[in-house]
Amino acid sequence: MEKESGNYVSDIHDAAYEAAYLARRLDSGTLVSAVGRPAESLNGKWNFAADWYDSCKRAKWFLERRVDEAGRPMPLDWDWEAWEPMSVPSSWNLQKPELFYFEGSGLYTRTFRYLPKIPGERAFLRFEGAQYRTSVFLNGEHLGTHDGGSTPFSVEATGAIREDNRIIVVVEAGRRPGRVPPDNTDWFNYGGLYRDILLLRMPPRFIKDWFLRLVPDGSFSKLAIDVELSGEGLGAAKGGEARLRIPELGLDESIPISGGRGSSVISLDVAACLELWAPGKPRLYGIELSLLGPGGEGIDALRDRVGFREIRISGSDILVNGKSVFLKGISVHEDHLRLGKATDEATIRAAIAHLKELHGDYLRLAHYPHDGRFARIADEEGVLLWEEVPVYWAVDFSSPATYADAENQLAELVIRDRNRASVAIWSVGNENADSDARLSFMSRLAAKARELDGTRPVSAACLVDHERLAIADRLAEALDIIGINEYYGWYDPDFSKLPRILDNSKPSKPVIICEFGAGARLGHRGSVDEHFTEDMQARLYEEQVAVIGACPYIKGMSPWILYDFRCPRRLNRYQERYNRKGLVDADRVSKKKAFATLAAFYASRAEPAAEGDA
Numbered sequence: 001m002e003k004e005s006g007n008y009v010s011d012i013h014d015a016a017y018e019a020a021y022l023a024r025r026l027d028s029g030t031l032v033s034a035v036g037r038p039a040e041s042l043n044g045k046w047n048f049a050a051d052w053y054d055s056c057k058r059a060k061w062f063l064e065r066r067v068d069e070a071g072r073p074m075p076l077d078w079d080w081e082a083w084e085p086m087s088v089p090s091s092w093n094l095q096k097p098e099l100f101y102f103e104g105s106g107l108y109t110r111t112f113r114y115l116p117k118i119p120g121e122r123a124f125l126r127f128e129g130a131q132y133r134t135s136v137f138l139n140g141e142h143l144g145t146h147d148g149g150s151t152p153f154s155v156e157a158t159g160a161i162r163e164d165n166r167i168i169v170v171v172e173a174g175r176r177p178g179r180v181p182p183d184n185t186d187w188f189n190y191g192g193l194y195r196d197i198l199l200l201r202m203p204p205r206f207i208k209d210w211f212l213r214l215v216p217d218g219s220f221s222k223l224a225i226d227v228e229l230s231g232e233g234l235g236a237a238k239g240g241e242a243r244l245r246i247p248e249l250g251l252d253e254s255i256p257i258s259g260g261r262g263s264s265v266i267s268l269d270v271a272a273c274l275e276l277w278a279p280g281k282p283r284l285y286g287i288e289l290s291l292l293g294p295g296g297e298g299i300d301a302l303r304d305r306v307g308f309r310e311i312r313i314s315g316s317d318i319l320v321n322g323k324s325v326f327l328k329g330i331s332v333h334e335d336h337l338r339l340g341k342a343t344d345e346a347t348i349r350a351a352i353a354h355l356k357e358l359h360g361d362y363l364r365l366a367h368y369p370h371d372g373r374f375a376r377i378a379d380e381e382g383v384l385l386w387e388e389v390p391v392y393w394a395v396d397f398s399s400p401a402t403y404a405d406a407e408n409q410l411a412e413l414v415i416r417d418r419n420r421a422s423v424a425i426w427s428v429g430n431e432n433a434d435s436d437a438r439l440s441f442m443s444r445l446a447a448k449a450r451e452l453d454g455t456r457p458v459s460a461a462c463l464v465d466h467e468r469l470a471i472a473d474r475l476a477e478a479l480d481i482i483g484i485n486e487y488y489g490w491y492d493p494d495f496s497k498l499p500r501i502l503d504n505s506k507p508s509k510p511v512i513i514c515e516f517g518a519g520a521r522l523g524h525r526g527s528v529d530e531h532f533t534e535d536m537q538a539r540l541y542e543e544q545v546a547v548i549g550a551c552p553y554i555k556g557m558s559p560w561i562l563y564d565f566r567c568p569r570r571l572n573r574y575q576e577r578y579n580r581k582g583l584v585d586a587d588r589v590s591k592k593k594a595f596a597t598l599a600a601f602y603a604s605r606a607e608p609a610a611e612g613d614a
């Protein structure tokens with residue numbers, strides 16, 4: 001706002017202060033891949049204050065003005081070093097009791113030293129996830145602002161970084177109707193810098209992103225790779241090329257670069273004998289990707305381990321490496337008693353171990369992108385994943401800004417994980433009412449997912465038409481797999497509707513039951529008709545798997561849910577602010593009766609091991 005009068009003070013009178021920060025966006029276009037490169041961690045103890053009134057951004061505290069224009073010391077409202085330490089990464093809600101329900105702006109700050117190590121070095125800061133709007137300031141400069149609580153973002157710090165640095169990060173965790181997800185969800189709104197923060201040192205020209213995959217044409221003999229570079233003089237560099245090496249396949253392939261991008265389709269020598277990645281058989285190959293200068297000199301290089309597999313849809317079949325599968329899954333939230341939305345490797349591995357105990361091979365990572373380590377570990381463990389963006393319930397489907405936010409989150413997720421063989425399905429949302437605005441919003445998202453990655457099916461968790469008793473969501477047209485959430489036997493006690501719905505429906509595509517379930521308080525036992533008993537939950541699982549297992553077009557399921565999770569809208573005496581539909585208590589240890597019911601069903605659906613299989 002313009003200064004209008006002599007008594008105008010921008011620090012307190014500028015109600016539109018946010019606009020300047022939103023003008024510098026961090027999004028999928030600024031995202032830089034950190035894969036396979038050394039990175040320095042900025043995790044650790046930061047100083048933190050709950051900035052209830054967003055004063056850092058309103059009054060520009062990040063400028064660190066300690067004296068006024070006349071050089072006189074100013075009375076300051078901020079005091080970085082005096083503020084309490086806060087662990088990064090963490091969900092602030094679980095760090096201090098008074099922050100448990102805090103949904104405002106949290107101000108984090110720390111100092112760090114930096115000395116460039118290579119000529120022309122470019123410095124980037126990469127955030128793996130912060131909930132929800134994050135503004136990054138370095139040495140008094142606003143570097144950018146990111147929206148979206150579960151996807152990575154990065155920013156170039158080259159111009160602003162010095163030997164001694166002060167970084168300030170303001171994370172605002174508000175639930176708002178125009179956001180993705182909107183204000184009303186069925187999970188806890190954890191806030192803060194809850195995933196890793198990295199400092200990346202890049203050469204002047206480097207590989208910003210790459211996408212390597214098996215071409216899904218049924219031949220299992222072609223790889224495709226795209227690379228995108230960052231830096232000046234990209235296409236002009238005569239003779240510049242990227243190289244892909246996969247030593248175990250004897251592959252050393254040149255990827256010509258033009259205009260900062262390069263693409264190749266590589267036909268594999270049949271003698272190279274590619275071993276496919278498959279659930280339960282997680283074959284990964286070491287790859288080396290490098291960028292060479294005009295004289296063939298190495299400019300940039302990274303390494304990773306990648307699996308090659310194919311997922312295709314044929315009629316109502318999901319084909320993994322050409323074989324029709326039934327995905328034996330369970331849904332899981334990123335919610336932990338002690339860690340909140342933050343996680344660690346042991347927690348991820350423990351969830352996968354529970355899946356394996358269930359004789360399952362597939363996890364639905366609900367309802368937002370989980371930590372990037374999940375897909376990497378699933379790659380190693382041989383487990384398939386459904387990954388989803390939080391287009392959840394009543395998103396503001398008619399708002400262009402909300403669409404832009406959703407599309408950006410989808411792009412950041414796909415770019416982060418499209419090299420991961422474990423990731424099988426992109427989901428563009430969950431349980432949204434079938435309106436025209438929603439149909440156009442989510443169809444566009446589905447198209448965007450395909451534009452970014454033409455190798456994976458796109459789905460969404462839809463609702464059945466409970467008046468016509470049929471699978472009839474108009475969005476199905478835009479999807480490759482129809483996801484269905486249904487709670488017959490729970491929210492609707494008339495279980496007989498489920499077989500009727502399945503009989504009434506003739507989908508031309510595979511269907512996955514993304515959710516069914518029943519609440520059960522651990523240890524609460526009683527009759528099979530009594531809500532919140534383990535006994536009712538187990539009975540419901542028996543009934544559900546009998547019907548689902550007999551339906552020819554259902555090709556997978558991920559019941560709701562592996563673990564109980566915090567949920568402030570669940571307030572009865574059995575729930576006590578937890579959603580209790582877990583097969584395992586929120587302690588992630590104690591199993592309920594229905595765990596064994598599902599395990600028995602999945603064991604009965606186990607594929608006989610093929611001859612020669614390990």
Ligand code: GCB
Pocket residue numbers: 186367430431485515560579581
């Ligand atoms: C649903 C939602 C999920 C909820 C679940 C429930 O359909 O997709 O987020 O937590 O039902 O427990 O009601």
